Amino acid sequence: MFENSSALRSSLKNDILSGLTVALALVPEAVAFAIIAGVEPLVGLYAAFMVGLITSIFGGRPGMISGATGAMAVVMVALVASHGVEYLFAAVVLTGIIQLAAGVLRIARFIRLVPHPVMLGFVNGLAIVILLAQLGQFGQPGEIGWAAGTFLEGSILDVAWLPTNQLTMMFGLVFLTMAIIHFLPKLTTSIPSSLVAILVVSLAVVGLNIDTRVVGDIASIAGGFPTLHIPAVPMSFETLRVIFPYAVVLAAIGLIESLLTLRLIDEITETRGNGNRECIGQGLANTVTGFFGGMGGCAMIGQSMINVNSGGRGRLSGITAALSLLAFILFASSLIEQIPIAALVGVMFIVVIGTFEWSSFRIIRRVPKQDAFVLITVSAVTVFTDLAVAVVVGVIISALVFAWNHAKEVRVEKRENRYGSHYYTVHGPLFFGSTAKFSEQFTPRDDNNDVIIDFADSRVVDHSGIEAIDALAMRYKKNGRSLHLIHLSRECKKLLKKAGDMVEVNVVEDPNYFVAIEDADWGDEPMVN
Structure with a gap:
């Protein structure tokens, strides 16, 4: 005392x-x-x-x-x-x-x-x-x-x-x-x-x-x-x-x-x-x-x-x-x-x-x-x-430099699985700076009838990423291809308007994160008295 x-x-x-x-x-x-x-x-x-x-x-x-x-x-x-x-x-x-x-x-x-x-x-x-x-x-x-x-x-x-x-x-x-x-x-x-x-x-x-x-x-x-x-x-x-x-x-x-x-x-x-x-x-x-x-x-x-x-x-x-x-x-x-x-x-x-x-x-x-x-x-x-x-x-x-550096990180690997489907694996963040590079790596017109896109090694960061996925789904639909989107978060599925029914849900493996559409409520900051 x-x-x-x-x-x-x-x-x-x-x-x-x-x-x-x-x-x-x-x-x-x-x-x-x-x-x-x-x-x-x-x-x-x-x-x-x-x-x-x-x-x-x-x-x-x-x-x-x-x-x-x-x-x-x-x-x-x-x-x-x-x-x-x-x-x-x-x-x-x-x-x-x-x-x-x-x-x-x-x-x-x-x-x-x-x-x-x-x-x-x-x-x-x-x-x-x-x-x-x-x-x-x-x-x-x-x-x-x-x-x-x-x-x-x-x-x-x-x-x-x-x-x-x-x-x-x-x-x-x-x-x-x-x-x-x-x-x-x-x-x-x-x-x-x-x-x-x-x-x-x-x-x-x-x-x-x-x-x-x-x-x-x-x-x-x-x-x-x-x-x-x-x-x-x-x-x-x-x-x-x-x-x-x-x-x-x-x-x-x-x-x-x-x-x-x-x-x-x-x-x-x-x-x-x-x-x-x-x-x-x-x-x-x-x-x-x-x-x-x-x-x-x-x-x-x-x-x-x-x-x-x-x-x-x-x-x-x-x-x-x-x-x-x-x-x-x-x-x-x-x-x-x-x-x-x-x-x-x-x-x-x-x-x-x-x-x-x-x-x-x-x-x-x-x-x-x-x-x-x-x-x-x-x-x-x-x-x-x-x-x-x-x-x-x-x-x-700083934001432009960050966006430019991370836009170069997105890449897509393409292979054909044993069932004859074209299997795309996406690596890196998908956001406004990387959507153009993301979209240009897919070939809906030349792909097989069944296409799978795996987002397990990617993360959809913002609304631009959601729109890029929706636009890609429409391209495959116009070319008569069957598209399956796997390992997207629950919020991604909720925000997708055109491709929502193409997402396959895997409760065990699907990631859980939020997309930056609106600011979340971070709560009060701790303070000193």
Whole structure:
């Protein structure tokens, strides 16, 4: 009992301290993403508070941190620029409703279709995006940088670097932060090293009066408690026509990033979250946030990694991060605004190092070329476009490669048995990619009057396979041949429309499997509490 009590106290302490660390790192991120979206900094901070709090309570992955994200912000900017922030709030509400529907319909199961190379590309691409986002802190915003006139113009790299003395000091403080985070756990793990690093560097800057950029140089974070705000937009079909495309894209990006981050945290913690519950949590968070003047959001891989690496594994860590952020806004803005940007950049650099799958360089020559291509493509698309596009592209490429490889596996052996019947043995899967090769290996016009097709070494995967069998049966029927289909599953026989009466049933030997016509109900996923 005493061991359980001690473990509980340690867990609560870790959750609270890691949550506080995450809250400090959330401030500049939320402000930066609000600026990207073209809204006031408090709109991003309110979103980080509300989305983080609601998903921590109702979401499906304890320890995962959600808030305003850059992936969603880049979509929002066009809507804000063309119609104003009120339309953004309405779109966020609709985004939440779509995500709630996805959770009810249990769409999360489809994240299982994301192959491992796509997952690696997602992680590596997002690590690069986080790194590039920090590089802007080393420049002077609003000034033309060294990238002018190149393909990098207008990107996060298109900044004019700080003066040499400030740049040197910035690098020094970043290095000090990273050194503390790296070496402190070798001495003690009782306090998150990231939190100690932020406090030490902040005290050093204030105590030594070091001239360096602080959070307050980005924007003021002082504000009041978020209040109920019904989006001031016309309740009309025209409004729906404007916001619906944005809401669909935002919902897709939010769910993809959240579910992939959930999978990553699952692997790190060796536990399992509930994807469908996370969809509902994200939907509820965005719906509420839209009614309280927030820009919406989704899971944040960087802050989630900070939380997990700092020992935060329970729901209390996310709740602490959200409530701490609100306390910063209400009561401690003047103190938080004194935190050096370099300290937070150092924390994020450690996140980049921990997030990037360095093993990719080791295995890239060992895995099949198509997997290596998918990994590199997804990483590049994540960096240059957005996460949702990258994942979709990766899944499509992987699916096409899989279909092409397996389409070549189907083969048919033909022989004549002792009764004078032509006996075909089918090997390999029968699905949309292999039906053409399957059909062209039969010769109904030249075969004997009695024909047997044995599917014992094959499996009918989808409706295209069923249709191919039906079409083949019609060809034999037109040529006056007697056809016998053996060793098909019971479901195959049920789905065959034209050749159903040609199937011979063998209760002992016939296989039992399902054809992918509709998605089966996989049941609720086990979840961690």
